[in-house]
Amino acid sequence: MTDYDVIVVGGGPAGSMAAEAAAKGGAKTLMLEKDRDIGYPVRCGEGVGAAGLRKFIEPDPKWIATTISKVRMRSPDNTQVDFGLANAGYVLHRRLFDYELANRAGQAGAEIQTRAYVDGLIMENDAVCGVKYQYMGEQRSLRAKLVIAADGVESRVGRMAGMRTATKLKDMDSGYQATVGNIDVDQEMIDFYNGDVWAPGGYLWIFPKGDGMANIGLGVNGKYAHECHPHDMIHGFLDKYFPKARILTSVCGGIPVAKTLKLITSNGLMLTGDAARMVNPVTGGGIITGMVGGQLAGQVAAESIQSGDVTVSGMADYPKRWHKAEGKGHEAFYRIAQGIAEITDDQLNKIAHRLVKTPSDKLSLLKIFTAVAREKPGILLDVTRAFAGV
Amino acid sequence: MILVKDNRCDFCGTCVAVCPVDAIELREADISIIHDTCIDCDICVWVCPIKVLSSDKPEEVKND
Ligand SMILES: Cc1cc2nc3c(=O)[nH]c(=O)nc-3n(C[C@H](O)[C@H](O)[C@H](O)COP(=O)(O)OP(=O)(O)OC[C@H]3O[C@@H](n4cnc5c(N)ncnc54)[C@H](O)[C@@H]3O)c2cc1C
Ligand code: SF4
Ligand code: SF4
Numbered sequence: 139m140t141d142y143d144v145i146v147v148g149g150g151p152a153g154s155m156a157a158e159a160a161a162k163g164g165a166k167t168l169m170l171e172k173d174r175d176i177g178y179p180v181r182c183g184e185g186v187g188a189a190g191l192r193k194f195i196e197p198d199p200k201w202i203a204t205t206i207s208k209v210r211m212r213s214p215d216n217t218q219v220d221f222g223l224a225n226a227g228y229v230l231h232r233r234l235f236d237y238e239l240a241n242r243a244g245q246a247g248a249e250i251q252t253r254a255y256v257d258g259l260i261m262e263n264d265a266v267c268g269v270k271y272q273y274m275g276e277q278r279s280l281r282a283k284l285v286i287a288a289d290g291v292e293s294r295v296g297r298m299a300g301m302r303t304a305t306k307l308k309d310m311d312s313g314y315q316a317t318v319g320n321i322d323v324d325q326e327m328i329d330f331y332n333g334d335v336w337a338p339g340g341y342l343w344i345f346p347k348g349d350g351m352a353n354i355g356l357g358v359n360g361k362y363a364h365e366c367h368p369h370d371m372i373h374g375f376l377d378k379y380f381p382k383a384r385i386l387t388s389v390c391g392g393i394p395v396a397k398t399l400k401l402i403t404s405n406g407l408m409l410t411g412d413a414a415r416m417v418n419p420v421t422g423g424g425i426i427t428g429m430v431g432g433q434l435a436g437q438v439a440a441e442s443i444q445s446g447d448v449t450v451s452g453m454a455d456y457p458k459r460w461h462k463a464e465g466k467g468h469e470a471f472y473r474i475a476q477g478i479a480e481i482t483d484d485q486l487n488k489i490a491h492r493l494v495k496t497p498s499d500k501l502s503l504l505k506i507f508t509a510v511a512r513e514k515p516g517i518l519l520d521v522t523r524a525f526a527g528v
Numbered sequence: 529m530i531l532v533k534d535n536r537c538d539f540c541g542t543c544v545a546v547c548p549v550d551a552i553e554l555r556e557a558d559i560s561i562i563h564d565t566c567i568d569c570d571i572c573v574w575v576c577p578i579k580v581l582s583s584d585k586p587e588e589v590k591n592d
Contacts, residue, residue, distance in 0.1 A: 172555065172556055173556050174556065181540055253556075255555050255556070290541065291540075291541050291542060291544075291545045292541035292544040292545055292554065293545060294544060294550065297550045303545075304545070304546060304547060304548050304550070305545050305546055306546070307546055307571050307574060307575060310542065310545060310546050310575055312542055312575050312576070312577045313542075313577060314577045314578070360546065360574060360575040361574070363574060363575050363576065363577060364573060364574045364575075364576075364579070367577075367578075367579060368577040368578070369577060369578045369579075389538060389540065390538040390540035390542065390576075390577040390578055391540045391542065391577070392540060392541060392542025392545050392546075392575065392577075394545060
């Protein structure tokens, strides 16, 4: 006897999309979230591309903070290269956005429990058959035909089943972000500070949130986090450039800038979103890719339950469809990220000095990254592939 | 041994994600090191964005 067809662990974008898709596919579905509140705390810059978002949900002013049409790329010496975005973007209110996605999962028939911390799996004959969890201090267990681990960066559920999900230090960005008020920034522009002076091995971002507010954060490569201390870097940056800004919220967070795990299924278990390492390794963006992965996981979960085969081979369509949807591009982005990591601040300055002479209507992300790739010809082809149409 | 400054932790899970032996337990607002499992590799110390974790190893040993 099973209590549910599908149990989804984690109520982020990947989990909610998975729960919605599984429920829509006819599976009796439950989503468990350890925090008391879906969508909070927000460990995220909240930036997404409009095209990617629209594939899943019509943008709603309720959870859109600002609409982005311009990009500023800064070099280490603060040369500013500005251009328009061919495809607009948004800065979300993720607290409300994540709520909306969970709400849609609920409307599709999925049940939801918050304050439910999964601390073990029920395993039989090398297959996952359910979860053990704490609900408001009480130990419970539930049996399911299939478990979807959408438990974010920590990705412990996969480990409970013996999968190797630990990320290498060099593939993890250590992040810190402050949401600030009383700041005067262009509300239609996202602003990136590139180079080791701003954020060793990563970048610093300013994403406007409307009403004189903005998300100001950075990710530094895990190797440098201890010496440069992301918390101190953001505070130093604010003191120097925005002394009047007032911090309204601040959060830590890890951004897995890794390749998607080789194995994202095990018998009775699927991994998705950050837990499967689906984040774009160049941008650190994982909302949309997590939604792509989550939806695919939920769809294949429902299909596998219908066909009665939840083994790795029965769920083979999941890794296949992920690879088709994002996998190839994702791997190109990973190679680009490795190439960029070797480019020095001097080289970045030189590139910016060249680009700043180009009229901004002739610039695009493809142009920028092509200019960068000239310093690392090995990634040129990947850049052309990955950024075509961006 | 890894020491935790509990009241400083933001419970973001970054250290959990990089621990090679799954020796960190994290709930909504509660973090602890499973000392029996921990292999003292210090990776969690390196990655934490706000220096919650530290090692009690003397510096000379750390540089080995
Ligand atoms: C500082 C920072 C800035 C970022 N900026 C951007 C950005 O601008 N744009 C973008 O696209 N992406 C950004 N990202 C990445 C993005 O936030 C993630 O990729 C995205 O949230 C992944 O969604 P997810 O559903 O896989 O995981 P999450 O959103 O992390 O959801 C996982 C959920 O699982 C729950 N959970 C974990 N363990 C358990 C358990 N044992 N039992 C029950 N529940 C559990 C967690 O509480 C959490 O709610 C950023 C990340 C960081 C850290
Ligand atoms: S990385 Fe640091 S702040 Fe985040 S959970 Fe670990 S100890 Fe706490
Ligand atoms: S020292 Fe290494 S093994 Fe121990 S908790 Fe930290 S990362 Fe895990």
